[in-house]
Amino acid sequence: MTAKQCIAIVGGGISGLAAGFFLRKRLGERGDIFIFEKDRRLGGTIGTSREQGYLADWGPNGFLDREPLTLNFIDDIGLKEKLYRSNKKSEKRFIYRNNRLHEISANPVKFLAGGLLSARGKLRIGMEIFVPRKKDDEDESIFRFVERRIGREAAEILIDPMVSGIYGGDAEQLSLGACFPVMETMEKEYGGLIKAMIKKGRENKKAGKKGGPAGPSGHLTSFQGGLLTLVERLEEIMAPSIRREEEVLSVVKNSGKFRLATSLGNYDIDRVIIAAPSMAAAAIISDMAPEAAALLRQIPYSNLAVCCQGYKIEDIERSVDGFGFLVPHNQNLEILGSIWTSVIFPEQAPDGFVLFRTMLGGAKNNEIINLGEEKLGVLSHAQLAAIMGIKKPPSYQKIIIWNEAIPQYTLGHRERLRRIEKDLTKLGSIYLAGNAYTGIGLNDAIKRSYYIADNIFRASVS
Numbered sequence: 001m002t003a004k005q006c007i008a009i010v011g012g013g014i015s016g017l018a019a020g021f022f023l024r025k026r027l028g029e030r031g032d033i034f035i036f037e038k039d040r041r042l043g044g045t046i047g048t049s050r051e052q053g054y055l056a057d058w059g060p061n062g063f064l065d066r067e068p069l070t071l072n073f074i075d076d077i078g079l080k081e082k083l084y085r086s087n088k089k090s091e092k093r094f095i096y097r098n099n100r101l102h103e104i105s106a107n108p109v110k111f112l113a114g115g116l117l118s119a120r121g122k123l124r125i126g127m128e129i130f131v132p133r134k135k136d137d138e139d140e141s142i143f144r145f146v147e148r149r150i151g152r153e154a155a156e157i158l159i160d161p162m163v164s165g166i167y168g169g170d171a172e173q174l175s176l177g178a179c180f181p182v183m184e185t186m187e188k189e190y191g192g193l194i195k196a197m198i199k200k201g202r203e204n205k206k207a208g209k210k211g212g213p214a215g216p217s218g219h220l221t222s223f224q225g226g227l228l229t230l231v232e233r234l235e236e237i238m239a240p241s242i243r244r245e246e247e248v249l250s251v252v253k254n255s256g257k258f259r260l261a262t263s264l265g266n267y268d269i270d271r272v273i274i275a276a277p278s279m280a281a282a283a284i285i286s287d288m289a290p291e292a293a294a295l296l297r298q299i300p301y302s303n304l305a306v307c308c309q310g311y312k313i314e315d316i317e318r319s320v321d322g323f324g325f326l327v328p329h330n331q332n333l334e335i336l337g338s339i340w341t342s343v344i345f346p347e348q349a350p351d352g353f354v355l356f357r358t359m360l361g362g363a364k365n366n367e368i369i370n371l372g373e374e375k376l377g378v379l380s381h382a383q384l385a386a387i388m389g390i391k392k393p394p395s396y397q398k399i400i401i402w403n404e405a406i407p408q409y410t411l412g413h414r415e416r417l418r419r420i421e422k423d424l425t426k427l428g429s430i431y432l433a434g435n436a437y438t439g440i441g442l443n444d445a446i447k448r449s450y451y452i453a454d455n456i457f458r459a460s461v462s
C-alpha cells in the first residue's frame with residue numbers, strides 16, 4: 001500500500017482541470033488534489049458567452065476529433081453525447097488576395113487551376129520535387145523552409161496566413177520543427193513534400209488507411225453550448241479540489257517536499273504540476289530554479305483580439321458558405337481572418353443570423369489590442385463588411401482581448417525545452433503542463449496533462 005500524496009495543480013484552465021481529472025481517476029483515494037486558480041472563473045482561454053441567441057466562444061472554438069486520447073477523456077467525463085461536429089457546409093476555406101476571396105481546394109489539380117497563385121508561383125510549387133533536402137540540423141523558420149521548398153509566393157500567400165490562423169504567429173520567427181514536425185520529417189525521411197505525399201499516399205493505400213501524409217486530419221468539433229460546456233463539466237467533477245481566487249506565488253523545495261505559497265496561505269506538497277502560462281510558471285519557480293525560469297521567460301506570447309459579430313443573413317451580399325477566410329500579411333489589412341462560426345456550428349447564431357469571429361493582432365501586430373474593445377469592433381466590422389458585402393452594423397457584438405494569448409515556439413524552442421526539463425529534473429516531482437511546450441492546441445494540452453498524470457501514477461506505485 002502506497003502512502004497518500006498531496007498534489008498541487010497551478011491553474012484551472014483545461015490543462016489543470018484535465019490533469020486533476022486524470023490524477024483522480026488513477027490515484028483515487030491515494031491522492032489529495034488541489035487545483036489553484038487565481039481568477040474567479042475557470043477555463044483560462046476557454047469561455048463562451050451565451051446571449052441574445054448567440055454562442056460566442058472567447059478563445060478556442062473547437063478541437064480536431066483525430067486524437068483518441070481526447071475522445072476517451074470526453075467519454076470518461078460523460079460528455080460524449082454533447083459532442084458537436086462541424087457542419088458539412090463549412091468545408092470550403094478561403095484566402096483573401098487582391099480584394100477577393102479565393103477558395104482553397106484540397107484537391108491539388110483544382111487548387112492549381114484556381115486563381116490564388118500566379119502561374120509562376122504554381123510552377124515553383126511543382127519544382128519542389130527537384131529541391132535537395134537540407135543538409136544541416138540547424139533549426140529553421142517555417143517561412144524559410146517553405147520559401148526554400150515551394151517558393152516565396154506560396155510562403156507569403158499560403159503559409160503566412162496559416163501560421164497567423166493557428167499561432168497568431170510570425171512564420172519568419174517560428175521554428176518549423178517545433179510547430180510542424182511532420183513537415184520537417186517529410187523532408188528528412190522522404191526527401192521533400194511532394195515525394196512524401198506520393199510515397200505516404202501509396203503506403204496508406206496499401207495499409208487501407210485514410211488521411212494524408214500527416215495522418216488523418218479530423219473534423220473541428222465542439223460541444224452543444226460551446227466549449228464552455230467542457231469546462232463546466234470538469235468544474236462539476238473536480239469541485240472538491242478547486243480553490244478559486246487563490247493565486248500561487250512561489251514554490252520552493254523544503255526538506256523533501258515543496259512549500260507552496262499562495263495569496264491565501266502556505267502548503268506542504270509532495271508533487272506540483274504548473275499548468276499556468278510559461279511566464280507565470282517562471283515567476284513561481286524563479287527562487288528554486290532560476291535557470292529554468294530564465295528560459296521559460298524566453299517563450300514569447302502573441303496578443304489577439306477576437307471580435308464576435310452577428311448580422312442578419314439578408315444584410316450580407318456574399319454567400320456565407322464555408323469555414324471562413326485568412327488574410328496574408330502582405331494584403332495590408334488589420335484583420336488576420338474571420339471564422340464563419342455559425343456555419344461551422346449552426347446552433348451558435350439564431351435562425352436568420354450569422355456569427356463571425358474575426359481575429360486581429362498576432363505576433364506581427366501585437367500592439368493593436370491597445371485600441372480597446374470599441375475601436376477594435378469598428379475596425380473588424382469595417383474590414384469584414386468590405387469583404388463580405390455587409391450593409392448594416394452588427395446587431396450583436398462581443399469583443400475579447402487576450403493579452404499574451406498564444407505561446408510562440410520561436411527558433412531554438414526545442415533546445416530551450418530540453419534545458420528547462422534538465423534543470424527541473426534535478427528538483428524531482430515538479431511538472432510543467434499547458435500549451436507552451438509541446439503543442440498549442442486543446443488536444444496537445446490534454447495529452448500533455450495525461451502523460452504527466454501517468455508519470456505521477458507510475459512513480460507513486462513503483
Ligand SMILES: Cc1cc2nc3c(=O)[nH]c(=O)nc-3n(C[C@H](O)[C@H](O)[C@H](O)COP(=O)(O)OP(=O)(O)OC[C@H]3O[C@@H](n4cnc5c(N)ncnc54)[C@H](O)[C@@H]3O)c2cc1C
Nearest residue numbers: 011013014015038044045059060061248276280434441442
Ligand atoms: C484566441 C484563441 C483561440 C484559440 N483557438 C483554438 C482552437 O480553435 N483550437 C484549439 O485546439 N486550441 C485553440 N487555442 C489554444 C487553446 O485555447 C489552449 O491550448 C488551451 O486553452 C490552453 O489551456 P491551458 O490550461 O494550458 O492554459 P490557460 O487556458 O491559459 O489556463 C491557465 C490558467 O492558469 C491560471 N493561472 C495563471 N497564473 C496562475 C497562478 N499564479 N496561480 C493560479 N492560477 C494561475 C490562469 O488564470 C488560467 O485560468 C486558442 C487560444 C486562443 C487564445
